[in-house]
Amino acid sequence: MTDQPVTRALFDEVMVPNYAPGKMIPVKGEGSRVWDQEGNEYIDFAGGIAVSALGHAHPKLVEALTNQAQNLWHVSNVLANEPMLRLAKKLTDLTFADKVFFANSGAEANEAAFKLARRYCWENFSPEKNEIIAFNSSFHGRTLFTVCVGGQAKYREGFEPAVDGISHVDFNDLAALEAKISDKTCAVVMEPIQGEGGIKPATQAFIEGVRALCDKHKALLIFDEVQTGVGRTGHLYAYQKYGVTPDILTTAKSLGGGFPIGAMLTRGDIAKSLTIGTHGSTYGGNPMGCAVSEALLDIVSQQDVLDGVLAKAERFRGHLEKINEKHHIFTEVRGDGLLLGAELVDEWKGKAKDFLNAALAEGVMVLVAGPNVVRFAPSLVVDDALIDQGMAAFAKAVDGLVGA
Known part of the structure; x- marks a missing residue:
């Protein structure tokens, strides 16, 4: 076995077939460049699905991980650790939140958020106030609970029966939400920009209206910022751009820059409902993940980095507009x-x-x-020259596909 070549064919031999990865296997990354087993070089505008916020092998993240790995890897939730506490303090200082729960992924952060919302309403109102409203085309994770809250039926198919007490309405349709929400609603869950659903931003009026309806019916507003968070939109979190504050926020992906970590952020009065033993995660708050995240947050939260995101976004849009002027291939370019x-x-x-x-x-x-x-969804600090080079390559790909 030790002599068997590690090739794409080995994936089909040993891996559960729920993914269909590309043919090339990356072996090295630096900044926004990646190299495969044959030494071929690629420009990375995927960012590991909006994860690699500072690109590959950023020296500050490598330093944080290396230093922590030489000291303490894991203690579980039986004990606290210094990186976890420092990161939690930074997150609360930078956001609306008073309290943080750490997990390993966005799905786990969302699972914690949905459980918290139900338990909070169970404690403070009644067991009947347990209904969750989400939006069609939304995506919130792959656990059974989160896949049921997500608004894409294809991800639930074959895993029924679904979790009860969940309904869906169209995104950006305030009238539809108003018709569905009631005093039995414990939470409304939304992505400020639907990610897997097609990069669809919420309108300002919609997001403000959702907040008002939640207030009216004493329902919690949960923002899933797994994909939009940690600088991705040019704000540390997208809610800050909208000027609408949720009751609970979930974050992951860019939070670890490639090291698995997720977090749920909330107010202190809501957090009280997760008393000792009501929820947990063996790896949540892992010292190495938190050390990396702390180093990343120190960089991404700087205003010049956030301003740079917006400038780089305009550069991408300019290239896409030129491609579209030539081929008329896109109905629109959207996102933030x-x-x-x-x-x-x-x-x-x-x-x-x-x-x-x-x-x-x-x-x-x-x-x-x-x-x-x-x-x-590239690195937030991708070089302008590399944007131009990569988008020239993308333009060439479009030429070849649709005809120059």
């Missing part, structure tokens, strides 16, 4: 900051992955957001 989605015209609907594959063949890594949207 460095979370951008280019929706394909009707003729190319369902073929977003063709653009991903064509781009990879030209040496640039991009994403899809559903079958109709090409997604870009």
